[in-house]
Amino acid sequence: METSDSIIIQTEKLEKIYPLGPAEIKALDNVTLSIAKGEFLGLVGPSGSGKTTLLNIIGSLDAPSSGSAAVLGRRIELLTHKESSRLRNEHIGFIFQTFNLLPVYTVYENVEFPLLLQGIPSAQRRTMVMQALEWVGLAERASSKPAQLSGGQSQRVAIARAIVKRPEIVLADEPTANLDAANSHNIMKTMVDLNKELKTTFIFATHDEKVISYLNRKITLFDGRIEKDEITGTAR
Amino acid sequence: MIAFLWKGIMRDRSRSLFPILIVTTGVMLTVFIHAYIHGAITMLIQTTAHFNTGHVRVMTKAYAKEADQIPNDLALLGTDTLLSSLRKQFPELAWTPRIRFGGLLDVPDDRGETRAQSPVFGFAADMLNGNSPEWNVLNIKNSVVRGAAPSKRGDILIADDLAAKLHVAPGETVTLIVSTMNGSMSVKNFTVSGTVRFGISAMDRGTIIADLADIQSAMDMENGSGEILGFFRDDVYHAEQANDMSIMFNAQHEHSASEFAPVMGTLRTQSGMADYLDLIDAYSGIIIGIFVVAMSIVLWNTGLTGSLRRYGEIGVRIAIGEEKGHVYRSMLVESVFTGFIGSAFGTLLGLAIAYYVQEHGINIGDMMKNSSILMSNVIRARITPFTFVIGFLPGLLATLLGTAVSGIGIFKRETAQLFKELET
Ligand SMILES: Nc1ncnc2c1ncn2[C@@H]1O[C@H](COP(=O)(O)OP(=O)(O)OP(=O)(O)O)[C@@H](O)[C@H]1O
Ligand SMILES: [Mg+2]
Numbered sequence: 001m002e003t004s005d006s007i008i009i010q011t012e013k014l015e016k017i018y019p020l021g022p023a024e025i026k027a028l029d030n031v032t033l034s035i036a037k038g039e040f041l042g043l044v045g046p047s048g049s050g051k052t053t054l055l056n057i058i059g060s061l062d063a064p065s066s067g068s069a070a071v072l073g074r075r076i077e078l079l080t081h082k083e084s085s086r087l088r089n090e091h092i093g094f095i096f097q098t099f100n101l102l103p104v105y106t107v108y109e110n111v112e113f114p115l116l117l118q119g120i121p122s123a124q125r126r127t128m129v130m131q132a133l134e135w136v137g138l139a140e141r142a143s144s145k146p147a148q149l150s151g152g153q154s155q156r157v158a159i160a161r162a163i164v165k166r167p168e169i170v171l172a173d174e175p176t177a178n179l180d181a182a183n184s185h186n187i188m189k190t191m192v193d194l195n196k197e198l199k200t201t202f203i204f205a206t207h208d209e210k211v212i213s214y215l216n217r218k219i220t221l222f223d224g225r226i227e228k229d230e231i232t233g234t235a236r
Numbered sequence: 237m238i239a240f241l242w243k244g245i246m247r248d249r250s251r252s253l254f255p256i257l258i259v260t261t262g263v264m265l266t267v268f269i270h271a272y273i274h275g276a277i278t279m280l281i282q283t284t285a286h287f288n289t290g291h292v293r294v295m296t297k298a299y300a301k302e303a304d305q306i307p308n309d310l311a312l313l314g315t316d317t318l319l320s321s322l323r324k325q326f327p328e329l330a331w332t333p334r335i336r337f338g339g340l341l342d343v344p345d346d347r348g349e350t351r352a353q354s355p356v357f358g359f360a361a362d363m364l365n366g367n368s369p370e371w372n373v374l375n376i377k378n379s380v381v382r383g384a385a386p387s388k389r390g391d392i393l394i395a396d397d398l399a400a401k402l403h404v405a406p407g408e409t410v411t412l413i414v415s416t417m418n419g420s421m422s423v424k425n426f427t428v429s430g431t432v433r434f435g436i437s438a439m440d441r442g443t444i445i446a447d448l449a450d451i452q453s454a455m456d457m458e459n460g461s462g463e464i465l466g467f468f469r470d471d472v473y474h475a476e477q478a479n480d481m482s483i484m485f486n487a488q489h490e491h492s493a494s495e496f497a498p499v500m501g502t503l504r505t506q507s508g509m510a511d512y513l514d515l516i517d518a519y520s521g522i523i524i525g526i527f528v529v530a531m532s533i534v535l536w537n538t539g540l541t542g543s544l545r546r547y548g549e550i551g552v553r554i555a556i557g558e559e560k561g562h563v564y565r566s567m568l569v570e571s572v573f574t575g576f577i578g579s580a581f582g583t584l585l586g587l588a589i590a591y592y593v594q595e596h597g598i599n600i601g602d603m604m605k606n607s608s609i610l611m612s613n614v615i616r617a618r619i620t621p622f623t624f625v626i627g628f629l630p631g632l633l634a635t636l637l638g639t640a641v642s643g644i645g646i647f648k649r650e651t652a653q654l655f656k657e658l659e660t
């Protein structure tokens with residue numbers, strides 16, 4: 001782990017409770033955790049252990065029931081809608097299991113979208129989009145539609161979309177679940193490169209051994225609690 | 237950003253073309269139905285005015301009591317004086333005396349024996365005066381099928397179907413047998429100048445039109461007439477104005493205790509027309525209301541399903557950092573766009589069809605064959621200023637509201653929840 005001055009995510013006794021009829025489900029239970037800049041970290045654990053829930057709270061898509069989460073110095077549980085969308089827009093990239101590209105837009109336009117939200121001028125957008133597409137090796141497919149791409153290519157476009165704005169943090173929920181082994185390694189390598197080159201912090205939620213083999217830190221969740229927190233150091 | 241959203245709308249047909257088509261169809265039908273029903277009502281009122289009650293009608297008090305039976309023994313006398321005073325007092329209307337009567341039409345053969353015979357219903361109208369409003373009101377010139385309109389005393393027009401039944405042709409002589417005002421029988425010969433068709437089944441079966449003076453003499457009604465009809469010059473019934481006039485006129489004659497004093501009735505107050513008109517108004521209101529509501533529900537639903545279908549896209553946009561408010565506003569703008577285009581197209585198409593039906597009409601003659609309603613067989617739509625908005629506003633508002641309501645779901649749901657719905 002890094003020194004405390006480079007900590008960019010800090011959670012304190014995080015709890016997330018979902019009502020379930022008369023009872024309730026503790027999706028997260030007493031999760032205290034710090035993540036430093038540049039980590040390549042994975043949340044692992046069985047299905048239902050709270051990986052997605054934790055990722056969503058860090059990404060300010062969801063609020064904790066109690067406890068606190070600070071991301072880049074902002075208290076997630078205190079943010080307004082506006083502030084949290086701004087945080088996501090400027091500092092966090094998302095990668096999903098199902099790619100979630102916007103089907104009516106071209107590869108180029110999908111990657112351009114986050115920059116449009118930031119109001120970046122068009123010439124600068126073009127440079128940034130093309131560079132992001134080159135990182136993921138899809139520059140020549142800029143004008144394709146998502147339907148014309150393979151799963152691996154689609155996920156690489158999604159990666160380009162997540163990193164085009166150079167966010168500090170990328171959150172990836174089961175990014176390889178819909179990909180074959182070759183494609184999984186391929187996109188993991190791309191992300192490792194980006195992690196080294198741009199010092200982007202990557203946080204994965206995954207069961208995939210292939211993903212786990214690239215991590216330099218592995219946090220195992222069980223029933224919403226942190227069970228193990230190990231440095232693996234493979235990627236570096 | 238606007239260009240980006242615009243591309244989305246244009247490329248995704250389920251966001252542009254389909255909603256627009258649905259709005260267009262709904263609005264078009266509403267516009268047309270409205271114009272058509274309005275046309276039918278207008279025509280019914282017009283026909284009633286032309287052939288029955290006028291816009292206003294002056295009769296004796298006694299005649300008015302049983303006007304439906306056309307009691308000519310209670311007719312107005314001294315028509316000329318009354319007519320000129322009406323023309324002076326209410327110059328905004330065209331006034332004309334008319335006698336309606338029942339009788340028997342007899343077609344003699346060469347030897348004067350009866351060859352054919354039929355009961356007839358007659359209009360005695362002021363036709364020999366070229367300025368008479370009757371030319372327009374009874375639409376005489378356009379209704380002539382064979383022969384010509386009457387041009388001299390002793391001329392008569394008979395319904396074309398009746399002429400066919402009796403085997404009479406223009407130029408032949410017919411005998412009219414009527415009872416006089418005093419109850420005795422009177423026989424008078426006429427020359428058939430032509431045959432007419434009104435396009436109103438109830439009238440085409442057995443109507444004749446004779447000159448007023450001829451019938452006055454045949455019925456011993458010199459200077460008398462059953463009724464004096466008043467018509468607004470634009471041929472449109474102005475209910476309030478008609479009502480004011482009748483109140484004013486009747487107040488002037490109130491003091492007279494005579495049963496033969498004149499009284500003025502309006503189209504609305506005569507022969508049960510008030511109930512009838514109210515009923516029609518209510519029904520047409522309901523029909524149009526149902527249409528507008530049904531259309532609104534369909535459009536609402538289109539708006540709803542449209543936005544539900546897009547939860548996934550919306551979830552991604554929000555995750556990437558678009559504000560919920562911005563997403564919501566962009567959906568509203570989009571629905572205004574599709575709603576506006578669809579409503580505009582629908583109104584244009586609806587108006588075009590309505591215009592066609594206004595010019596050409598739809599023939600419902602088969603339905604009216606045995607009807608006694610004075611209603612034209614050809615129903616024409618009628619476009620009014622209201623036709624322009626009856627479809628447009630609901631079309632636009634329903635689309636907008638449907639989207640607005642469904643979009644509220646975006647706010648109600650936790651963002652993470654939008655996501656789960658998108659992942660499944
Ligand atoms: N919206 C919700 N309402 C109720 N319970 C929920 C909701 N979302 C998640 N849960 C519950 O919270 C717990 C943690 O869910 P979570 O999605 O974080 O698990 P996960 O570790 O991501 O599992 P998987 O590996 O299957 O994706 C589960 O028991 C789940 O049923
Ligand atoms: Mg999960």
